[in-house]
Amino acid sequence: xxxxxxxxxxxxxxxxxxxxxxxxxxxxxxxxxxxxxxxxxxxxxxxxxxxxxxxxxxxxxxxxxxxxxxxxxxxxxxxxxxxxxxxxxxxxxxxxxxxxxxxxxxxxxxxxxxxxxxxxxxxxxxxxxxxxxxxxxxxxxxxxxxxxxxxxxxxxxxxxxxxxxxxxxxxxxxxxxxxxxxxxxxxxxxxxxxxxxxxxxxxxxxxxxxxxxxxxxxxxxxxxxxxxxxxxxxxxxxxxxxxxxxxxxxxxxxxxxx
Numbered sequence: 001x002x003x004x005x006x007x008x009x010x011x012x013x014x015x016x017x018x019x020x021x022x023x024x025x026x027x028x029x030x031x032x033x034x035x036x037x038x039x040x041x042x043x044x045x046x047x048x049x050x051x052x053x054x055x056x057x058x059x060x061x062x063x064x065x066x067x068x069x070x071x072x073x074x075x076x077x078x079x080x081x082x083x084x085x086x087x088x089x090x091x092x093x094x095x096x097x098x099x100x101x102x103x104x105x106x107x108x109x110x111x112x113x114x115x116x117x118x119x120x121x122x123x124x125x126x127x128x129x130x131x132x133x134x135x136x137x138x139x140x141x142x143x144x145x146x147x148x149x150x151x152x153x154x155x156x157x158x159x160x161x162x163x164x165x166x167x168x169x170x171x172x173x174x175x176x177x178x179x180x181x182x183x184x185x186x187x188x189x190x191x192x193x194x195x196x197x198x199x200x201x202x203x204x205x206x207x208x209x210x211x212x213x214x215x216x217x218x219x220x221x222x223x224x225x226x227x228x229x230x231x232x233x234x235x236x237x238x239x240x241x242x243x244x245x246x247x248x249x250x251x252x253x254x255x256x257x258x
Contacts, residue, residue: 029062040108041101042115047083048092055080056099056115058108064096153205153239156257157232159196160187161205161241163252168201174227177207183222185253191221193258196228196236203242208233 030038043064045055055067070076071084087094100111153161167180181199191214199207208228214221227233244254 028065030065035061038098038101040103040105042099042103042108042111044097044099044115045080045084046095046097047087048095049087049090053119054083056112056119058103058112064098068094150204150238150240152243153198153236153241155236157196157236158193158257159198159236160191160194160211160258161198161200161244161254161256163200163254164206165201165252168199168206174207178209178225178227181207181209182225184217184220185222186219187221187253190255190258191223194255196232197223197225198236200241203240205237205239205241208236 038060040058040060041064042056042058044053044057045064045067046053057063057067059066067080068084068088071081072088074081084094099115100108103111162181162185164177164180168177172180177199181197194211197209197211198205199209209223209225210228210232211223211225214223228236241254244256
């Protein structure tokens with residue numbers, strides 16, 4: 001059975017709260033008997049106009065319907081909520097699918113992360129990648145070998161580790177990696193101490209840039225620089241940073257010796 005052939009789950013209609021979003025008109029919700037049998041589940045939202053999957057998530061209860069409720073009752077802007085509003089404004093309804101159910105919370109995290117990795121963040125309206133995606137997410141076989149045979153990242157140089165997971169593409173040129181690494185970041189005064197910026201992707205260091213100076217972009221910052229000298233690059237490239245970041249941490253910046 002294909003996704004197009006899936007039938008919508010049994011639903012009832014009523015006035016309910018969706019997380020922090022309270023809707024004031026009739027809307028679909030799962031019956032309590034359905035909720036109790038679903039347990040944790042992984043779901044996705046699809047645009048009926050072009051059949052594009054634009055969001056993947058996990059939850060329990062009526063979490064799958066939470067996004068539409070928030071889009072209709074809140075003024076917050078995001079790619080996901082704006083997409084939902086556009087669908088509703090066109091006279092259509094967001095298509096909801098339950099991909100896997102009957103899961104534990106840990107299982108749901110892993111399934112969600114795998115689906116997001118496979119679909120690709122650039123194809124979804126996600127703010128961040130899935131749970132443990134940096135450590136266990138999709139990698140080439142070369143990257144798996146590098147990650148598990150790589151030496152831990154250590155240095156006495158003042159550096160910024162900059163996670164570019166959301167921007168990185170394996171086909172990127174050196175100039176494109178530089179552009180993805182140098183802006184736009186929320187960094188504090190400690191940035192002035194850093195001599196090098198090290199781009200990281202999925203737990204490995206990918207490139208090293210020498211920082212010349214910083215410039216402001218609204219409330220964020222970017223730097224001007226150049227590729228680091230070969231001795232520095234050799235000492236810092238393809239090292240594992242898995243032990244330096246807390247799992248699930250959202251901040252892409254980490255200060256080392258700054």
